[in-house]
Amino acid sequence: MSESSAIERLREAAAEQGVSPTNEDLEATVDFVARILPALEEIERRLPPETPA
Amino acid sequence: MTIDPYNAFLHLAAQPGTGGPVVGVKDVIDVAGMPTTAASRILDRLPEQDADCVGKLRAAGATIAGKLNTHEFAFGALTNSPHFGPALNPWSTAHSCGGSSGGSGAAVAAGLVDVALGTDTAGSIRIPSAFCGVTGIRPSAGLVSTAGVFPTAPTLDTVGPLARSAAECRQILETLAGRSLDPPARDLRIGVVTSLFEGADPGVAAACEAALRDLPGRLEPVTIPLHEEIGTITQLIMLPEATAVHLPWLRTRLADYGADVRARLLAGLFLPQTAHATGLRARGWVRDQYERALGGYDVLVAPAMPITAPRLDAVPPDYRLLVMPYNSPAALLGLPVVVAPSGFVDGLPVGLALTGRRGEDGVPLALAQALQERTDWHLRSPVDSGPANRLYTRPQQLRSEGEVNH
Numbered sequence: 001m002s003e004s005s006a007i008e009r010l011r012e013a014a015a016e017q018g019v020s021p022t023n024e025d026l027e028a029t030v031d032f033v034a035r036i037l038p039a040l041e042e043i044e045r046r047l048p049p050e051t052p053a
Numbered sequence: 054m055t056i057d058p059y060n061a062f063l064h065l066a067a068q069p070g071t072g073g074p075v076v077g078v079k080d081v082i083d084v085a086g087m088p089t090t091a092a093s094r095i096l097d098r099l100p101e102q103d104a105d106c107v108g109k110l111r112a113a114g115a116t117i118a119g120k121l122n123t124h125e126f127a128f129g130a131l132t133n134s135p136h137f138g139p140a141l142n143p144w145s146t147a148h149s150c151g152g153s154s155g156g157s158g159a160a161v162a163a164g165l166v167d168v169a170l171g172t173d174t175a176g177s178i179r180i181p182s183a184f185c186g187v188t189g190i191r192p193s194a195g196l197v198s199t200a201g202v203f204p205t206a207p208t209l210d211t212v213g214p215l216a217r218s219a220a221e222c223r224q225i226l227e228t229l230a231g232r233s234l235d236p237p238a239r240d241l242r243i244g245v246v247t248s249l250f251e252g253a254d255p256g257v258a259a260a261c262e263a264a265l266r267d268l269p270g271r272l273e274p275v276t277i278p279l280h281e282e283i284g285t286i287t288q289l290i291m292l293p294e295a296t297a298v299h300l301p302w303l304r305t306r307l308a309d310y311g312a313d314v315r316a317r318l319l320a321g322l323f324l325p326q327t328a329h330a331t332g333l334r335a336r337g338w339v340r341d342q343y344e345r346a347l348g349g350y351d352v353l354v355a356p357a358m359p360i361t362a363p364r365l366d367a368v369p370p371d372y373r374l375l376v377m378p379y380n381s382p383a384a385l386l387g388l389p390v391v392v393a394p395s396g397f398v399d400g401l402p403v404g405l406a407l408t409g410r411r412g413e414d415g416v417p418l419a420l421a422q423a424l425q426e427r428t429d430w431h432l433r434s435p436v437d438s439g440p441a442n443r444l445y446t447r448p449q450q451l452r453s454e455g456e457v458n459h
Contacts, residue, residue: 006058010323014322014323017322019307019319021319023151025319029323036289039285042337043282043285045333047335047338053330053336
């Protein structure tokens with residue numbers, strides 16, 4: 001996914017929650033989001049399903 | 054000479070008094086009659102009541118000297134609020150004092166106060182303790198009330214003291230907890246987290262290795278299970294909680310946050326709704342593995358931070374990633390950690406982290422006290438911190454209530 005389309009997706013997600021970040025705000029966030037989402041997916045994949053909170 | 058050349062305080066009491074230990078309070082913790090700003094442009098409340106922790110110290114005779122600088126909303130590890138300016142490291146004012154309880158670390162190091170209250174969500178007492186060369190303890194989760202403390206991530210937040218010595222930290226923590234933290238009457242089994250020594254700058258690792266020789270107990274090398282995953286799991290819990298706290302202001306006052314805090318709060322907005330629940334479940338997974346691998350150890354030891362304090366104008370771009378492996382495990386699992394001064398590299402302090410079992414805060418405290426009976430790192434001071442430089446002996450130099458040090 002290109003960075004511009006990733007930023008647009010973040011802008012839409014923010015708007016759905018009533019938040020209006022600037023382009024600069026989103027550019028400062030997009031790399032972090034791009035790192036943590038795959039890490040989250042990896043943890044979801046490895047987490048034993050019977051694990052309680 | 055200004056009484057606070059380190060910008061440690063955001064607000065000073067008009068009459069700090071002359072009795073009891075002099076305590077500075079991080080400006081996310083309410084003190085009756087003093088503004089709570091969290092070093093932000095957004096929060097500006099004048100509480101009528103002390104936070105529970107402040108009330109307990111005041112009832113025990115402490116004198117409250119004022120409110121201490123912090124990373125904006127305690128949500129970062131540098132204490133460089135764009136609104137109030139950075140707190141400066143008394144060992145070198147060109148260097149960071151760490152954060153988020155940076156004003157607390159600076160005030161104790163400079164001898165402006167006897168004790169400072171800080172908060173630690175994911176390292177915020179430990180990092181400034183290490184960078185400023187003071188002793189601090191992040192208590193076990195739940196040991197100290199957080200009532201009256203502006204939250205960072207409510208299920209991870211803790212309140213604890215920073216002071217010159219472990220003995221002072223014990224005394225304050227016992228007052229905050231309302232019970233004694235008796236030292237153990239047994240030989241301690243101590244795990245040395247080798248990966249954290251290997252990941253530290255050589256000078257830092259060498260100073261901490263030297264300190265190990267002064268620890269009484271059996272030392273064995275250990276590995277923290279799921280260590281690489283723990284940082285991410287901590288973020289999955291912390292970010293959504295912090296973002297939830299701030300959501301009303303994110304909608305109405307987004308531009309009033311500093312850029313770094315704004316970016317991190319927005320990041321929490323972009324995690325899927327399942328992230329927090331996954332983080333909580335993953336915490337159980339980590340706890341189980343940790344207990345199996347390390348449950349037999351009384352204390353784990355490692356450098357508190359892999360580096361000494363960075364220059365304010367040259368903070369490593371990967372600073373946050375450097376911080377996480379050293380601070381996330383105890384944050385995630387609610388473990389008590391004492392940071393004790395253990396040497397210097399190029400004139401800047403190094404701290405050793407002593408991590409105990411949850412609910413056994415007295416154990417790492419006792420070990421730190423034993424270390425401090427054999428070394429004098431905790432007695433080193435960057436300034437003349439004798440009576441002439443104490444706040445409560447120089448009331449004529451205090452700013453009046455209502456004034457803020459910009």
